Amino acid sequence: xxxxxxMGGYAIYVWSSYGLALLVLTGLLLASLSGLRRKERMxxxxxxxxxxxxxxxxxxxxxxxxxxxxxxxxxxKDKGADDANDGGDGADGGGDGGGGE
Amino acid sequence: xHRFANPARFLxxxxxxxxxxxxxxxxxxxxxxxxxxxxxxxxxxxxxxxRIMYVHVPAAWxxxxxxxxxxxxxxxALVWRHPLAEIYSKAAAPLGAGFTLLCLVTGSLWGEPxxxxxxxxxxxxxxxxxxxxxxxxxxxxVDAFDDPQRGHRAGSILLLVGAINVPIIKFSVDWWNTxxxxxxxxxxxxxxxxxxxxxxxxxxxxxFKTYFVATVILRMxxxxxxxxxxxxxxxxxxxx
Numbered sequence: 001x002x003x004x005x006x007m008g009g010y011a012i013y014v015w016s017s018y019g020l021a022l023l024v025l026t027g028l029l030l031a032s033l034s035g036l037r038r039k040e041r042m043x044x045x046x047x048x049x050x051x052x053x054x055x056x057x058x059x060x061x062x063x064x065x066x067x068x069x070x071x072x073x074x075x076x077k078d079k080g081a082d083d084a085n086d087g088g089d090g091a092d093g094g095g096d097g098g099g100g101e
Numbered sequence: 102x103h104r105f106a107n108p109a110r111f112l113x114x115x116x117x118x119x120x121x122x123x124x125x126x127x128x129x130x131x132x133x134x135x136x137x138x139x140x141x142x143x144x145x146x147x148x149x150x151x152r153i154m155y156v157h158v159p160a161a162w163x164x165x166x167x168x169x170x171x172x173x174x175x176x177x178a179l180v181w182r183h184p185l186a187e188i189y190s191k192a193a194a195p196l197g198a199g200f201t202l203l204c205l206v207t208g209s210l211w212g213e214p215x216x217x218x219x220x221x222x223x224x225x226x227x228x229x230x231x232x233x234x235x236x237x238x239x240x241x242x243v244d245a246f247d248d249p250q251r252g253h254r255a256g257s258i259l260l261l262v263g264a265i266n267v268p269i270i271k272f273s274v275d276w277w278n279t280x281x282x283x284x285x286x287x288x289x290x291x292x293x294x295x296x297x298x299x300x301x302x303x304x305x306x307x308x309f310k311t312y313f314v315a316t317v318i319l320r321m322x323x324x325x326x327x328x329x330x331x332x333x334x335x336x337x338x339x340x341x
Contacts, residue, residue: 004138008149013214017207018138021156024199025312031195032316036323043326046333 129308167197192320
């Protein structure tokens with residue numbers, strides 16, 4: 001076993017290569033995973049703050065003042081609570097909608 | 102091809118592929134590392150340093166593959182306005198940069214004991230260093246514009262121009278004198294490398310490839326979510 005770690009005297013070169021590979025590959029994977037989670041959470045909270053009827057009918061009736069109150073997504077939270085059960089549905093709609101852009 | 106141009110369809114397909122490719126990657130890494138570290142013999146000239154090859158060569162192949170695929174995607178983005186092409190390039194770039202960095206540093210770690218130097222400014226090493234800078238330049242350029250569309254357009258053009266570097270890397274060892282050895286796997290007349298060393302190499306190359314597919318899917322999903330966030334913010338800010 002000591003022989004194995006010794007690598008014929010080249011231990012420092014061989015093991016730093018494999019160590020660096022581990023570092024780069026897991027680092028990129030973890031960064032990608034955490035970035036994806038963060039964005040999906042942000043998207044979910046944004047979509048929750050968005051009343052469904054406004055998305056469906058566009059800027060039909062209550063357009064202007066609704067737009068002002070929901071400036072940063074969080075402001076529409078009280079409204080969004082009613083639509084919370086529809087969250088999953090809304091996310092699907094958002095996916096297809098995104099496709100059209 | 103255009104059947105997959107719809108992001109919603111891509112997301113469904115990605116959700117189907119991701120678990121398989123992740124498991125496959127883990128298995129390939131386990132098998133490849135076992136063969137590379139325990140089973141494969143040491144080289145009669147290079148001793149145990151030859152084991153660096155099992156990391157260095159897959160990283161180098163993936164660095165070139167990733168860049169080539171990004172250049173093809175850039176062409177698709179510019180010519181056909183394929184909506185996923187730009188997203189792919191942006192998602193793949195940090196992975197490609199990581200592979201290139203890995204290739205450069207493991208190459209140094211192999212060069213020091215075998216060539217007696219960490220670095221030489223010869224054609225192969227320099228052109229790979231340029232590839233690394235192309236990745237970094239692309240990543241900086243895409244994010245440098247307030248309008249993401251302009252950033253993607255500039256980035257795609259950079260990728261196409263930089264594609265000239267890929268054949269230069271591949272043939273640099275034949276066109277110029279270099280310390281780097283010529284191709285011994287992908288060459289006319291078949292691989293000039295014994296099966297005991299070729300198998301771990303090929304298995305680890307596949308492991309790198311499946312790792313790339315799984316990670317690029319995660320990154321593309323993040324990028325698609327980011328676009329949706331931007332669209333939602335715009336509609337909310339505009340009150341439309």
